[in-house]
Amino acid sequence: MVKNKKQPAVIKDLESIRAMIRRHKRNDLIFAAVGMFVIASLTITLLVLFLDLILDGYPRFTLDFFTNYPSRKPEIAGILSAWVGSSLVLLVTFFVAVPLGIAAGVYLEEYAKKNWTSDIIEINVSNLAGVPSIIYGLLALGLFVYAFGLGQSILSAGLTLALLMLPIVIVSTREAIRAIPIHIREAAYAVGATKWQVVYDHVIQYSYGGILTGVIIGMARAIGETAPIITIGALTFIAFLPPTPVTVDPPFLNFEWLSSGFTVLPIQMFNWISRPQHAFHINAAATGAIIIILTALMNGAAIKLRYNIRKKIKW
Amino acid sequence: MVMHKNKHNETIKAEAKNLNFFYADGTQALKGVTLPIYENKITALIGPSGCGKSTFLRSFNRMHDLYPGNKYEGEIILYPDNTNILSKKVDPIEVRMRISMVFQKPNPFPKSIFENVAYGLRVRGESNKRVLDDKVEEALKGASLWNEVKDRLEDLAFNLSGGQQQRLCIARALATDPEIMLFDEPTSALDPIATMNIEELMSELKKKLSILIVTHNMQQAARISDYTAYMYLGELVEHDDTNKIFTNPSKKETEDYITGKFG
Incomplete structure (x- = not known):
């Protein structure tokens, strides 16, 4: 009898618990809906822009477009000097920003004492990532082009973009290093490793996935940068290629290209947009689509790499 | 050379003398701990969480030096060369x-089984392949793991159980042929069978070296150790033959802890 009396109370409780769960779950639904809407509108905007560029530039996706120099006649103008220029500038950027950025990140994480100075450096590095790129251009114009006398060269441009990319590499290096669990470090120290042995044999080895991701994302940013390159005075019309970096004769390497004049993809695009003839705008659209495809490919590679490495190293 | 021995004619391998330890925030984790470690014996450290037993253990390989601001006072003397390792x-x-x-x-490092040991x-x-091969095999045999992994030394260590x-x-x-091996609760993350394997292994290892082990498991201390030290709030309460500690401890606190009245 007592049990029968209590039973309805239990059932009523269950009902109210179920109602409460339903209420709470409604919040999940609302958040998911808002999130979907935001992501969808962003993705669709980008896709529409991209499709628009492709449709506009479609007639110019030919081999000639990649192998021709710019020209006064839009239908035979191409991006040969621009993509070669972009590649060489990025080559310089890569070889400057990657070693410096990794070294700085490792130093800040592993060697620097945590004090007033390291705090200042920390704030500065984060700030650098947010400085408008035109400021880097002005700095580079004063420093690289005039003070160091490097001129309006591939080297100057590469160094400028390296400055821009440096904070990204530093920050991603530090984050990757911080993800290494403390017990792995202690294990290495416990067998008698020095700090450098721990850094070289473990810290860098286990964080290279994260570092590489940062490097690729930094390069993807650098490839589209226009303002700082214009500031240091890249040429807008170039009908020649820099000397080739690799030669058939010993010593097989040639560094004259570093001091050569150049143009890059976004500048070529900018130049064509500013022309009055519509035919040039088609060229600009085609160039824009190519830049977006390159950026997307690089970001895609970064994501794939991160995924592969996360699968391999699980703490 | 002067040998340091106890009443059973056992050699002292290392000895903490009046050891104090302070963490960077100023907390004193060890208070005047004096404790000998005997050669070819297992010394177990027991006590409730936060009593300082891991702090004490980690002083023996200066692990605390990795974090700035930590401070030791007192000595840990390593024999026979009388080096104060602190x-x-x-x-x-x-x-x-x-x-x-x-x-x-x-x-383990996220490297191959071989590279972990090497x-x-x-x-x-050491970079001589032959020497490395021999040493790795010897160490894996010493850890009774050789038979299970000899055919897959290049596998990632994470794939092991x-x-x-x-x-x-x-x-x-x-x-690396250590003189002393420190074990910091080595079986607390393992199942009973793996625990038994490791306990058997330690009894085998003590023939070659001296062992200091921190354990939360009193049965484990009773099973494997020759000496047991009971610590509480950073102080060494009692240290004696394991048999004596578990059958007839001389301090009331020790008895309360091992009988489960406290802790």
């Missing part, structure tokens, strides 16, 4: 070359 003049790396450690959670030797500059990973860590600590 002295500022002694490089912590030198100490870790002589005293190795096995951690609570198995912590790492201590590589750090010491928890118990195997811990034995791999023991092999890594063993490969």
